[in-house]
Amino acid sequence: MQEPFDFQTLFELSPNPYMLLDRELRFVTANAAYLRVTASQLEQLVGRTLFEAFPHDPDDPANPSVRMLRESLQRVLTQRTRDTLALIPYRVPRQKDGGVVMEERYWSATHTPLLDGRGEVAFILQHTMDVTELQQLKQAVRDVESSPDGGVPRTQLMGGVFARAQAVQAANLALDDERRHLRRMFEQAPGFMCSLRGPEHVFELANRAYHQLVGHRDLLGKPVREALPEVAGQGFFELLDGVYSSGEPFIGRGMRVQVQREPGGPLEDAFVDFIYQPVMEADGRVSGIFVQGHDMTAQKRAEDELARHREHLEELVRERTRALEESEAERRQAEAALLQAQKMEAVGKLTGGVAHDFNNLLQVVSGNLQLLERDTVGDSRARRRLETALGAVERGARLASQLLAFARRQPLAPTALNLGRLVRDMDDLLRRALGEDVEVETVIAGGLWNTSVDRNQLENVILNLAINARDAMDGRGKLTIEAGNAMLDDHYAMLHPEVTAGQYVLLAISDTGCGMTPEVMQRAFEPFFTTKPEGRGTGLGLSMVYGFVKQSGGHVKIYSELGHGTSIKLYLPRTFQAAAQPAESGPGQVEGGTETILVVEDDAAVRATVVEVLTELGYRVLKAHDGQSALAVIQSGLPVDLLFTDVVMPGPVRSPELARLAKAHLPDIEVLFTSGYTENAIVHGGRLDPGVSLLSKPYRREDLARKIRSLLRGREQRLAAKTYRAPEEAKENRTLRILLVEDDADIRESASELMADLGHTVRAVESAEAAGEALAKEPFDLLFTDVTLPGKSGRVLAREAARRYPALRIIIASGDSRAVAGEDGEALERVVLLPKPYDLNQMERALEQAAEEATAAARTRPT
Incomplete structure (x- = not known):
């Protein structure tokens, strides 16, 4: 070797x-x-x-x-x-x-x-x-x-020709002997050799070893591209061209070449060491290339085999080492995760218990302060003191709320929303909160996805982060709020075990403040950790953000550099639901009523305060200290319009069971829960159960009044609808199976409720495509569709449904009377047009008309 x-x-x-x-x-x-x-x-x-x-x-x-x-x-x-x-x-x-x-x-x-x-x-x-x-x-x-007299006399040139000819003849004889000797050495050389002439690289000489390498074939006098066509595309011809044009030799080590050693045979791999040496003329011109080298195929295969064995052995060692390292890393990670989980669980239990008792105390203080406030009219000094005390109650309530958020135990009511619209709606609030010296810039990406989170909690998070940024900038700087789509892939999820790979909506809040050190960043989400001076912060702001994002199924990440600012990125899960419009909720006037309310509260002080507040609002109030006694009141036959119960109750009858039994005994009763800590009674997976109304403690008199009035107003509307239907119940019961197609969520919900109140069975979908799938899977008596739908229109859906299901009756809701006729003038048969906007009477008449047609069609349908 x-x-x-x-x-x-x-x-x-x-x-x-x-x-x-x-x-x-x-x-x-x-x-x-x-x-x-x-x-x-x-x-x-x-x-x-x-x-x-x-x-x-x-x-x-x-x-x-x-x-x-x-x-x-x-x-x-x-x-x-x-x-x-x-x-x-x-x-x-x-x-x-x-x-x-x-x-x-x-x-x-x-x-x-x-x-x-x-x-x-x-x-x-x-x-x-x-x-x-x-x-x-x-x-x-x-x-x-170019000189006119610059020639050599012709006679002088001819004088020495004969002498030189004799010298040349002698030299030629010597050269012939030398050439034969060199040819024998060339043929018998152990390495392959050949000589190529001109830019086409025409074979002049090739020894026995070269023919053994490329296969015995006719080479001499042929250009290399013609003699060795199978080598094309392997780079060797280009190397020859480069050596010829540059005059620089090329040395190849262990280079792979595929050659056809037999005519029509397969290509075989060979590995060669070689040199392309340019042949230089006296004037510096390249006239050809001398090729010399050794066939290293056998050696290369032996080396490759040895390398494979060595690599396999090294891979086994690396795999074992990696397995040991991963096992150790997983053990340390598991220990850290277990310790963190135990710590969070302990803090969560402590937080929940503290929040429950603390909020009950705050409720007593708040309720009595608000009652006392009515007795101090005209006493400005006393009212200032009451306002100060009420402010302290609100701060305590916020502290308890932040504790619950950190422990991921706050009740969330997530809805589908557009993050860009929410940020733009908060623009005025943020600018007022941050002051004129903070420049606010919002960047909303096009085609932004929707996310499903609790709107109020997210607004609190954005405001909290913006105020933190203002403090980090000492009230002067630039705040940037960005919203865009993001994908967290499997690799990112592997590096962050708490993250689920998938599609997210990114909310990034960046400032130009002082930034954080790595040590501060590591502890930023810990509860009660703060870098602010004493009295300037509780240390729960970022921990509340962290808890909210995690409870919402998202991910939060901090990027910060000391002296250059901080960027906090919230990754919120994407939803494919349409964004819901936020409910309009103005302050309004506090209203009372005369209905009967059953108050269930185990804390005597809280119970007494609530009873007094509701009594002042004009309500008739019944009270019970636990679920069992409350159930006895309901079963006694006393009329109760609304059940107001604490979530955490002593005794065998828990509050969700009490609500269920109350609904069974009094179907029209409204239920409102209240609690400072919901545990898992009405909150599952961090979210309120569907159809549950909750008023968190501590609450103000105004909040309680508005919430109760809202529930009772809804009850009045349902009772009114039932009263309207009472004279019609003597008629033949014609219950319809209705497929409702409406893309507006609010209209879809209200129309479904009205149809259900009229005694019909309703299935609601939001598109014509979904309606087509539903019609194919189960029978329906009536199709109730809006004209304008995403994708296929309601009129096209009605035409297709009428053709496929002849017995199906159809109602089209539209503000355009031409909806039945259509632009092409072709009228749809068996279709009832319900003009928008429609009321309960119009809907019932349209349903009765469709029901009559459905009944008539059923009688004529062959059995």
Whole structure:
């Protein structure tokens, strides 16, 4: 086996000048020949640019020679291919007897790119040849040829012809012997060799080893591309072209070549070490290429086999090491996660218990303060003190709410919303809260997805983060709020085990404040941790944000740099539901009533306060201290319009069971829950159960009054609808199976409720496509559809349904009387048009008309 070749030694001993530049055209190294022809020291060149070391003409930095050289190097960088300057005049230092002088010389330069693993140019290798004497000789020849008296007498030339002929004959005999000897050595050489002539690389000679490599075939006199067609596309022809054009040899080590050793046979792999050596004529012209090398196939296969065994062994070692490391890392991670989970669980239980008792105390204080406020009319001093006390109650309520948010135990009522619209709606509130010296910029991405979160809690989060940012900027700076779509992939989820890969809506809030140190960032979400001065913060702001986002199924990340600001990114889960419009809720006037309310509260002080507040509002109030006694009141036959019960109750009858039994005994009763801590009674997965109304403690008198009035008003509307239907109940019961198609969520909900109150069975969908699937799966008596729907219109749906289901009756709701006829004038049969806006009477008449037609059709339908 040959010893590895020391290419550094080859580089240094080469008689040809070489130097190496990096991408910025700075010297990396140069060999001795280069330093000799430029009279330079290596330490004086390394790190300097080529044009700084050799400017050619300092008085004219843009001279043609510099421009030619710079353009050649730039072509190498941009095209990543070799570039050659056939001739360039360039002034360099030269060592003379009298010292170093600047001398203009003629050079031929080749610039070869050295690529990195990504295929980009990492270095440029320059090979130069000093052709000054050749250029001067050419000029002298041209001068002689142009001279009128510059010829040699013909007689002198003929005089020595005979003598030279004899000398040539003798020399030819000696050359024949030498040629035969060299031919025998050429044929018997252990390595393969061949000689190629001209730019087409025509075979002149090829020894026995070369024929064994490529297969015994007729080679001599043929261009290499014709003789070895199967080698095309493997890069060897291009290497030959490069050597011929540049005059630079090429050395290949262990290069793979596929050859066809038998006519029509398969391609076989061979591995060769070789050199393409240009054949130089006396005038410096390349006339051909000499190829010499060794077939290393057997050695390469042995080395590959050994390498495979070694790699397999190393892989086994790496796999075992990795398994041990992963096992240890997983153990540490599991221990940390267990400790964190135990810590959070302990804090959560403590928080829940504290919040429940604390909120009950706050409710007593708040209720009595509000009652006392009515008795201090005209006493400004007493009212100021009451306002101060009520403010303290509100701060305590916020503190308890933040504790529950951190522990992920606050009751959430998520709805589908558009984050961009919510941020824009908060613009005025944020600007008032932050002040004039904070610039607020909002960036909302196009095509923003919807997310499903609790709107009120998210507004609190945004306001909390904005105020934190204002404090970090000392009240002066720029706040940027961005909303866009984001995808957290499996790799990100693997690095963050608490994250579920998928689609999210990103909310990023960034400031130009003081930033955080890594130590502060690590503890930023811990409860009660704050960097603010005493009295300026509770340390629950960011922990509340963290708890809310986690409870909503999202992810939160902090990016911060000390002195450059902070960016907090909230990833909220995407929803495919349409965004719900926020309910309009103004302050309004506090209203009371005369209905009967049953108050169930185990805390005597809280119970007494609530009873007094409701009594002052005009309600008739019944009270019970636990679920069992409340159930006895309901079963006694006393009329009760609304059940107001605490969630956490002692005794065998829990509050959800009490509500269920109350609804069973009094179907029209309304139920309102209240609690400072809901546990898992009416909140599951961090969300309120469907249809549950909750008033969190502590609450104000106004909040209680509005909530109760809202529930009782809804009860009145339901009772009114039933009263309207009472005279009709004597008629034949014609219950319809109705498929309702309406894309507006509010209209869909109200229409479904009205149809259900009229005694019909309703299934509601939001698109014509969903309606088509429902009709195919189950029978319906009537299709009730809006005209304008996303995707397929209601009229097209009605036409298709009438054709496929002849017995199906159809109601089209529209504000346009032409909806039944359509633009093409083709009328739809068996269709009832219900003009928008419609009321309960109009809907019932349309349903009765459709029911009559459905009944008539059923009688005529074959059995």
